[in-house]
Amino acid sequence: MGAILPRFGAPWELSTGRPEDEVAGAFPAGGRCASGYAARGGVDVSSDLLSDVLPTMLHDPVSYAIPFFVVALLLEWGAARKLAYDEQRPPSGAYLRADAWASIWMGAVSLFTSGVLNFLALVGYAALYVYVAPWHLPGDAWYTWVIAILGVDLIYYTYHRMAHRVRLFWATHQAHHSSEYFNLSTALRQKWNPSGDLAMKAVLPALGVPPWIVFASFSLNLVYQYWIHTERIGKLWRPIEYVFNTPSHHRVHHGRDQQYLDKNYGGILIIWDRLFGSFAPETARPNYGLTKPVGTYDIWKLQTHEYVSMVRDVRQANGFGDRVGYVFGPPGWQPAGPGSAPVR
Numbered sequence: 001m002g003a004i005l006p007r008f009g010a011p012w013e014l015s016t017g018r019p020e021d022e023v024a025g026a027f028p029a030g031g032r033c034a035s036g037y038a039a040r041g042g043v044d045v046s047s048d049l050l051s052d053v054l055p056t057m058l059h060d061p062v063s064y065a066i067p068f069f070v071v072a073l074l075l076e077w078g079a080a081r082k083l084a085y086d087e088q089r090p091p092s093g094a095y096l097r098a099d100a101w102a103s104i105w106m107g108a109v110s111l112f113t114s115g116v117l118n119f120l121a122l123v124g125y126a127a128l129y130v131y132v133a134p135w136h137l138p139g140d141a142w143y144t145w146v147i148a149i150l151g152v153d154l155i156y157y158t159y160h161r162m163a164h165r166v167r168l169f170w171a172t173h174q175a176h177h178s179s180e181y182f183n184l185s186t187a188l189r190q191k192w193n194p195s196g197d198l199a200m201k202a203v204l205p206a207l208g209v210p211p212w213i214v215f216a217s218f219s220l221n222l223v224y225q226y227w228i229h230t231e232r233i234g235k236l237w238r239p240i241e242y243v244f245n246t247p248s249h250h251r252v253h254h255g256r257d258q259q260y261l262d263k264n265y266g267g268i269l270i271i272w273d274r275l276f277g278s279f280a281p282e283t284a285r286p287n288y289g290l291t292k293p294v295g296t297y298d299i300w301k302l303q304t305h306e307y308v309s310m311v312r313d314v315r316q317a318n319g320f321g322d323r324v325g326y327v328f329g330p331p332g333w334q335p336a337g338p339g340s341a342p343v344r
């Protein structure tokens with residue numbers, strides 16, 4: 001039995017005032033409610049969650065970028081074969097076959113796990129947009145896209161910073177940092193559990209941003225971040241380096257050197273780091289990976305080893321306070337204090 005959507009007021013003339021448009025704005029079709037049913041003061045929205053959500057998932061901007069990802073990766077990998085290797089350290093832009101394939105397979109699995117969770121989240125976002133949002137931003141307005149892209153980027157920064165400072169979230173995120181190489185394949189080394197950032201992004205549809213625009217903006221954020229995973233590009237023009245996240249800034253973020261730990265969390269923009277005190281410039285080539293390397297290319301272990309360690313620590317803890325610290329404290333937390341060097 002269909003749910004009836006009441007008409008919402010729009011403080012800034014953000015709505016047409018027509019209930020059917022209120023619902024249509026949540027989805028990319030931009031037309032009538034899929035059910036076609038209209039009632040006095042409301043619209044039947046039940047079938048929207050089935051017929052309008054799925055096409056959105058099938059038109060994820062990331063899927064259009066995959067051919068570019070593949071071509072760019074093959075070109076960079078091919079160029080790496082001409083590099084001169086030594087025993088001390090891989091040269092800038094190097095690839096290791098086992099490492100690269102681990103990244104690729106982790107990315108492939110993440111397409112499935114993220115797809116399932118994204119679909120569930122999109123249904124939830126649609127409900128927030130329809131029943132909670134105090135107003136509805138029009139999907140065809142330029143300012144809606146500006147709000148969505150900036151909002152997603154700020155939320156990405158916030159969650160990303162939290163993922164480095166709270167062990168529970170670091171247990172998921174550390175997989176992306178586990179490679180000791182920094183190249184385009186590293187960008188594909190994605191976590192399999194994106195539930196944390198999906199939960200945080202729910203604030204946008206709750207504030208009236210159409211759910212499909214939230215997902216499109218997040219996908220564009222991910223697409224942007226692909227090209228910054230490279231050592232082949234040096235520092236760019238100073239105004240670009242000041243405003244945007246660049247390969248130089250992101251190399252710092254992946255560095256395990258003490259001066260680079262927990263820096264440069266931005267997605268598209270680096271201004272968040274400059275504003276909130278987490279920025280560090282690249283002064284020397286970073287050493288990449290975790291401060292305590294996992295020592296495997298097994299993708300299951302790369303994804304789960306920190307969860308295993310966290311559960312072990314909780315079981316061996318002496319009291320409730322220590323258990324809380326092991327889960328919600330920073331990586332490397334110990335009962336005697338804030339902990340040793342972060343486990344990154």
